[in-house]
Amino acid sequence: MQRHMHAGDGGHILVLGRDGATTPALSILYGVDGQRNFRFATGSHGVEPLWNGQAYPDFASAWLAAQAVHALIRDDSTGLHEYETANREHLWARAWHQQHFHRSGQLPLIRLYAQAHTQLQNCQSAFGKAEMKTVVDRLAFEITRAAYHRHMTVADMIEESDMLAINLRSANMIKQRARAYVATCMDPVTRPELDILLDRVVSYIPRRCP
Template identity: 40%
Template sequence: MRELHTAPAAWHLQHSHPETLVSYFDPWQPVTRQLDMLAHRFSAVKALCDAQMDSPATENAELAALRDSLAFHLLRASMWWQVDFSPRAVTGLQATSFMQHVRRHTDRMVDDETLLDVLTWQHYMHRADSGHIMVTGVDPLCRGNTTILYGIDGHRGFRFALRRAGQSLSWNDITHPDFIAACLNARALHCLLETECTAIGEWDLAREEHIQASRYHTQHFRTANQPNAVENYATALEQFSRCRSRFGRFEFESIVNKMAFSVILAAHEQDASIADLLRHGATRPVSSRVAGSLKKRARTHVATGTDPLRRPGLDAMLDQVETGFALSGGN
C-alpha cells in the first residue's frame, strides 16, 4: 500500500469505485466486508476532499464524484441487505449533510436516482402496489434455460421472476425484506425447474437460517459498541453450530468472526484481557475451547470481513490484547 502515502487520491480513484467493492447480486460475497469497505472508503475519500477544500488547490471533481458515489452505495447497500444505517453513527455526518452527497450522485446518474426513489419515497411507483415492480437486474450466476430477474415492488419489497425461453415473465408472489432472501428463494425454484433438484431441502434450510442471520446483518453497524459483546458472541456461535446448509454456515461463520472481533475490541477499549471479559461478560460459562478460538476468529474477520486498508491497524490492536490465561496456541 505504499501508493497511499505518495498519491492517496490517485490510488482511491483507481481502487475505490463502488463497483469494485460490492457485488449486489452475489450472495456469496460477505455482507460485513462489503459494508465495511464502503463505509471506510467513503470516510477516506471525504477526508481527502475536505483537505483539498482547505488548500489553495481547486477541488478534484473526479474525487468529489467518487465520494458522492460511495455515499449513495453505502445507503443502497444498507437498504439492499436491510441494515440499520445512521449517517451520523457510521460517517460522523448529519443525515442532511450525508444525503447531500447522495443527491449529488443521483443528480448525475438517472438510473441510481430512480433506484433510490424506489427504495425510499417511491414518487415514481404505484405506492403499495405489489404488482408494480421495477426490475433491478438479472442473476449473473444462474445456469440453464431459465433466467432469474430481480425487482423491487410498491411495498419496497424484493421480488424475483423466472423466465424460460419462449415463455412470458412471471413474478413470484412473495415479497422479501432483503435481496438475499429473494435470491435464495429464486435459486431454490430455479434449481427445481432446471434439474428437478433433489437437494431442495438444502435451499429450505438456507432460507430458514438466513432469517436468523439477517437479524445480525440489521445490527451490523451497532455491534461494535454494544456492551454485551461476549453474550452476542456466545449466542451467534451456538446458532452457527446448528446450521446445516452450506449457505447458512457461510453466513454465520462470517457473523461469528465479527462477533469475536467485537469481544477483542471491547477488551481493548476496557484495557482488559480476554479472560477478564469472558469471566464477567456472559451469563453462561464459556469454555476454554471457545475462549481459545476468539483471537483466531477475530483475525479471520480482519482478513476477510473488513477493508484491507484497515488491516495493519486492526492487526496491531489485536496484538495488544492479552489472552489472560494459558491456552494452547497462545495469542
C-alpha cells in the first residue's frame, strides 16, 4: 500500500483502522502518512476526521497519545495520567527495542538486565509494566542462552559480570523469565528446541557447608 502513498508527504495519510473502544459519539482513526509516521484523528460520525498534527515513529506512541486525548475529552484525569505515564514509559522500552538491533559495543548482558529490571520496577502504568516486562524477559532469555553456549550456570555469569548486587539465587528468576519469554514471544515451531535448551541450563549450584 505504501506504493500508492505520496512519498515525503506528511499530509497524505493511509487509514489503518478505527478504534472500536471509543464512545459512539467520538471515533479515533489511525493511519500512516507519506513520511512513514503514524498519525491519529478524532471525529464524529459523518464528519470529516481531524488529524492530529503530531507524527509518531511507532504505532504504540500514536495509540497512547490518542487515548490521552480521548481521556482529556472525557474529562477523565485518572485516565489522562495513566496514558501520559504509559507514553513516558513506552519511550524507555522503545530505547531497549532499538538496542536489540545495535548490540555492538554494549554492556554485558547481566548489566543490561539489571538496568532494564530497575526500569521495570520504576514503571507505574499497566502498559509500561507489560512492555518493560517483555524487555526484561528477553534479556533473561539471552543470558540463559549465552550460559548454555558457554557451558556455564546463570549464577556463574552473574559472578563473572561482577554484578553481585544481583543475588546469586535470583538466577532462578532469570531462568523463569527466560521460560516465560519463550512461552509467550517465540515462534511455536522453535519452542520445543528452546525448552530443551532451558532445561539443560543450571540456574545456580548451592554452596555446601564443609
